[in-house]
Amino acid sequence: MNILVINAGSSSVKFQLYDMREETVIAAGKVERIGMDSAIVTYEPAGKPEVHAVEEILEHTTAIRKVLDLLVHPAHGVLKSSSEIEAVGHRVVHGGESFASSVLVDEEVKREIKRLFELAPLHNPAHMQGILAVEANMPDVPQAVVFDTAFHQTMPPVAYLYPIPSVLYKRHKIRRYGFHGTSHAYVSERAAALLGRPLEELKLITCHIGNGASCAAIVSGRSVDTSMGMTPLEGLMMGTRSGDIDPAIVPFAMGKEDLTLSEVNSMLNKHSGLLAISRLGSDMREIQQAMADGDANAKLAFDMYEYRLRKYIGAYAAAMNGLDAIVFTAGVGENSAPLREAVCRNLSFLGVELDETVNAQRSSAERLITTPASRVQVLVIPTNEELVIARDTYQLILNRRSVI
Numbered sequence: 001m002n003i004l005v006i007n008a009g010s011s012s013v014k015f016q017l018y019d020m021r022e023e024t025v026i027a028a029g030k031v032e033r034i035g036m037d038s039a040i041v042t043y044e045p046a047g048k049p050e051v052h053a054v055e056e057i058l059e060h061t062t063a064i065r066k067v068l069d070l071l072v073h074p075a076h077g078v079l080k081s082s083s084e085i086e087a088v089g090h091r092v093v094h095g096g097e098s099f100a101s102s103v104l105v106d107e108e109v110k111r112e113i114k115r116l117f118e119l120a121p122l123h124n125p126a127h128m129q130g131i132l133a134v135e136a137n138m139p140d141v142p143q144a145v146v147f148d149t150a151f152h153q154t155m156p157p158v159a160y161l162y163p164i165p166s167v168l169y170k171r172h173k174i175r176r177y178g179f180h181g182t183s184h185a186y187v188s189e190r191a192a193a194l195l196g197r198p199l200e201e202l203k204l205i206t207c208h209i210g211n212g213a214s215c216a217a218i219v220s221g222r223s224v225d226t227s228m229g230m231t232p233l234e235g236l237m238m239g240t241r242s243g244d245i246d247p248a249i250v251p252f253a254m255g256k257e258d259l260t261l262s263e264v265n266s267m268l269n270k271h272s273g274l275l276a277i278s279r280l281g282s283d284m285r286e287i288q289q290a291m292a293d294g295d296a297n298a299k300l301a302f303d304m305y306e307y308r309l310r311k312y313i314g315a316y317a318a319a320m321n322g323l324d325a326i327v328f329t330a331g332v333g334e335n336s337a338p339l340r341e342a343v344c345r346n347l348s349f350l351g352v353e354l355d356e357t358v359n360a361q362r363s364s365a366e367r368l369i370t371t372p373a374s375r376v377q378v379l380v381i382p383t384n385e386e387l388v389i390a391r392d393t394y395q396l397i398l399n400r401r402s403v404i
C-alpha cells in the first residue's frame, strides 16, 4: 500500500510517499513559499535525480496538484497513476482534548479541527487547507490525521492544569496539552529497543530540540509531563520562541512599548529565543559558528538555551522520582554535539558520564553516547514523525477494511 504523508504549514507543504510493504520512502519533497511571488518546489524521487523548480503557486490545492503531477511525471515520477496512492496521512498539531489517538477524517473530525483553530492559529488552519486540498485533488482517497497532542493526553491533572481560576478550563479548555507527541512517542520506543529493556520498566526524558523544542517525562511509555503547554510557546527557549517567561511581562511590555496583542504574540513567537539573545539568527549552526569566532551574544544565547533545557531535565527527574535515560532528537538534538556535551557535563549529580568521542561523531545514526559506567544512559535517536504518521494511517485503513 502506498501512503502519502503530508505536513502542511501556512506557506509550505512537506510530503513523503511511503511504500508500506517495506516502509520505504519512494519520494519526498516540499513546496515552500506558497502564495508569495514565487514558490520553491523540491522533489526527491528515490533513485532518481532531484528536481528543483520555481513557479507561481498561490494556494494549497495547486501545491498538492503539483506534488501529484511530479509523483506521476513520465521522467521523474515514481507512480504510474495517482490512483496508486491508497491513503493520505496528515500531521495536525492541535487535537485538544478530543483526540487521544489518530483518526480517519470525516465531517465531524474536520469540524473539530476547525474548532481548535483558536488554540493553534499558526498550525491548524494550514493543516485544514492541506486536508481540503487533498480532498479537491483526490476525492475518493481516505485521509487520516495524526495529532501532536495525542500522546500527551495521558498527563495527569497535576501536570496539565494551570493554577488559575478553574472557570477558564471549564469554559475555554485553557490547560496544558503538549506537542511533538508523535516524535516523543517514536523516540521513547526506539530508546527501549536500543537499551534492550521493556518500555514499561523505563523512566525517560525525551528532548525534541528542533526549531520548536520540547521535552517530555515518560514513565512506562506514557507521557506524564511535557514542557509545551496550551500552545507551543511554553517551556524551553527555542529558535525564535521565548519559552517560559513571567506572564506579567506581557501586560507590562504592552503598556511600556504600546504593543497590540498581536504584536506581543509575534514578539514572543517570532522575535525571541536564540534570535533575540544572539542578535544573529535562530539557527544553532550559526550560533555555534559565531561562538567559535568569539561572539559574546552568541555564547550567552547558547548558554541560556542549554541552562533552560538542563533545568527541565532536573525537574523531570524529580517529577518521575528517577531517571533511566535521556534522549536527544530533532535538528539540534541530533546534530549539536556541543549542546549535548554542555547539558551532560552538568548532570554528573545524576550519574551521567558522557563518552565524548561517541558524542562528537558526525553521525546521524541511533547511538548511546554515555560510558558503560554511566548511571543514566544518554541516547541520540533521529526522530521520524512521518513514519509514525504513515504507520498510523496504514493501521486505520487496515482496521476499516476489516470492519467493512
Ligand SMILES: Nc1ncnc2c1ncn2[C@@H]1O[C@H](COP(=O)(O)OP(=O)(O)O)[C@@H](O)[C@H]1O
Pocket: 209, 210, 211, 212, 239, 282, 283, 284, 285, 330, 331, 332, 335, 336
Ligand atoms: N549540524 C547542526 N548543528 C547544530 N544545529 C543544527 C545542525 N543541523 C541542524 N541544526 C538545527 O536544527 C534546526 C532545525 O531543526 P528541525 O527539527 O529540522 O526543525 P523543525 O522541524 O522544527 O523545522 C535548525 O534551526 C538548526 O538550528
Ligand SMILES: CC(=O)OP(=O)(O)O
Pocket: 093, 148, 179, 180, 210, 211, 212, 213, 232
Ligand atoms: C508544535 C511545534 O512547535 O511544531 P514545530 O516544531 O514544527 O514548529
Ligand SMILES: [Mg+2]
Pocket: 210, 211
Ligand atoms: Mg519538526
